Amino acid sequence: MAAKPIVHLCEADVAEGLEEIAREELRNKLGRQVTVRQPPAAQALRGIVQFTHTGDLRALTTLKTVQAVFVVKRFAVPRPKALLGDEHFRAILDLIEQARSTQPDTFRSLYLSAAGSDSSVMRRLKHELSQRTHLVLAEEGDLLVRVRPSLWARPDTPSSNMTQKDRGWDVLVRLSPRPLATRSWRVCNFEGALNAAVAHAMALLTRPTAQDVFLNLACGSGTLLIERLTCAPARLAVGCDMSREALDCAQRNVAAAGCNAILWQCDGQRLPLADHSVDVVCADLPFGHLVGSHGQNVTLYPRLLAEAARVAKPGARFALITHEVRLTESLLAASQAWLIDRTVRVELGGLHPRIYLLRRSG
Numbered sequence: 625m626a627a628k629p630i631v632h633l634c635e636a637d638v639a640e641g642l643e644e645i646a647r648e649e650l651r652n653k654l655g656r657q658v659t660v661r662q663p664p665a666a667q668a669l670r671g672i673v674q675f676t677h678t679g680d681l682r683a684l685t686t687l688k689t690v691q692a693v694f695v696v697k698r699f700a701v702p703r704p705k706a707l708l709g710d711e712h713f714r715a716i717l718d719l720i721e722q723a724r725s726t727q728p729d730t731f732r733s734l735y736l737s738a739a740g741s742d743s744s745v746m747r748r749l750k751h752e753l754s755q756r757t758h759l760v761l762a763e764e765g766d767l768l769v770r771v772r773p774s775l776w777a778r779p780d781t782p783s784s785n786m787t788q789k790d791r792g793w794d795v796l797v798r799l800s801p802r803p804l805a806t807r808s809w810r811v812c813n814f815e816g817a818l819n820a821a822v823a824h825a826m827a828l829l830t831r832p833t834a835q836d837v838f839l840n841l842a843c844g845s846g847t848l849l850i851e852r853l854t855c856a857p858a859r860l861a862v863g864c865d866m867s868r869e870a871l872d873c874a875q876r877n878v879a880a881a882g883c884n885a886i887l888w889q890c891d892g893q894r895l896p897l898a899d900h901s902v903d904v905v906c907a908d909l910p911f912g913h914l915v916g917s918h919g920q921n922v923t924l925y926p927r928l929l930a931e932a933a934r935v936a937k938p939g940a941r942f943a944l945i946t947h948e949v950r951l952t953e954s955l956l957a958a959s960q961a962w963l964i965d966r967t968v969r970v971e972l973g974g975l976h977p978r979i980y981l982l983r984r985s986g
């Protein structure tokens with residue numbers, strides 16, 4: 625008789641606001657191997673997607689819209705001290721082995737993340753784990769182990785009736801030595817570069833097809849351009865930016881990604897493209913913090929939106945991320961050219977930019 629497949633409890637860290645897009649990616653990419661767990665309440669578990677997975681855990685490391693992915697075990701214990709008991713400790717080692725087996729020989733160091741990680745219990749836990757796994761302890765180590773009060777309590781138990789023992793503690797182990805949003809193609813870092821998982825989600829929002837003529841306006845180091853081409857090929861993919869330095873960086877990243885894209889140094893207010901020639905635009909416009917200023921954006925944004933409208937075909941999609949929420953919304957409210965199909969508020973490094981999914985009228 626065939627062995628019963630192992631069902632793993634899993635969890636992904638996601639930029640807040642992108643949970644639904646990450647759930648969709650999980651279902652589309654892994655189909656029947658995953659069962660996505662719906663959060664108990666609309667506001668619950670922001671930035672987290674929980675699911676069960678059957679099969680090879682390596683498949684989870686191909687996810688593109690999540691920041692990181694973990695295997696999880698919930699322990700029905702009242703305090704983390706009980707995790708040091710023989711049975712529980714062996715279960716944690718087993719979880720670590722599952723994670724390490726996805727990329728053998730790549731994990732060298734271990735990092736324990738927990739509230740109160742300096743408490744005597746957590747110190748003991750990390751030292752014993754380090755000894756038994758032969759991984760050295762290091763800040764930001766490869767093998768990330770997270771310990772926290774459980775977020776996997778049974779959904780049928782009302783939280784008001786729950787003791788800490790009912791709730792228990794979760795141990796999570798990250799499946800990759802670096803967050804998945806850290807891409808191997810990024811050989812050139814660029815101040816103000818967009819998080820690659822967020823860029824990937826934006827590309828997916830435009831429903832990419834191989835027929836698209838794609839423009840990454842103000843492409844910087846090429847994050848949106850590369851992530852779009854990771855989703856699907858394009859008939860033509862162009863990145864444009866005014867800055868030579870940004871384009872040199874984009875060139876290196878595009879080459880490392882092995883993408884087929886054209887890079888142009890030009891002003892996005894005067895694009896060398898014919899009217900109505902582009903199917904999809906993506907842009908991460910200057911937020912006015914690290915790149916540009918609010919004063920400059922007041923002039924720049926309306927001109928870029930108008931120029932994007934000129935080159936866009938009727939019905940073209942435009943995914944735009946910006947922290948200039950008031951400015952953008954007032955421009956879009958007055959725009960005859962761009963209709964808002966969807967707005968997604970995301971959390972990014974303490975800021976709350978919006979992604980606007982726009983459609984060209986006409």
Ligand SMILES: C[S@@+](CC[C@H](N)C(=O)[O-])C[C@H]1O[C@@H](n2cnc3c(N)ncnc32)[C@H](O)[C@@H]1O
Nearest residue numbers: 817818842843844845847865866867891892908
């Ligand atoms: C927030 S950065 C984009 C970062 C990019 N998404 C990345 O991941 O590297 C904004 C970019 O807009 C470019 N930019 C500003 N004004 C522009 C203009 N008028 N035309 C073209 N690019 C412009 C800047 O040079 C900068 O690279």
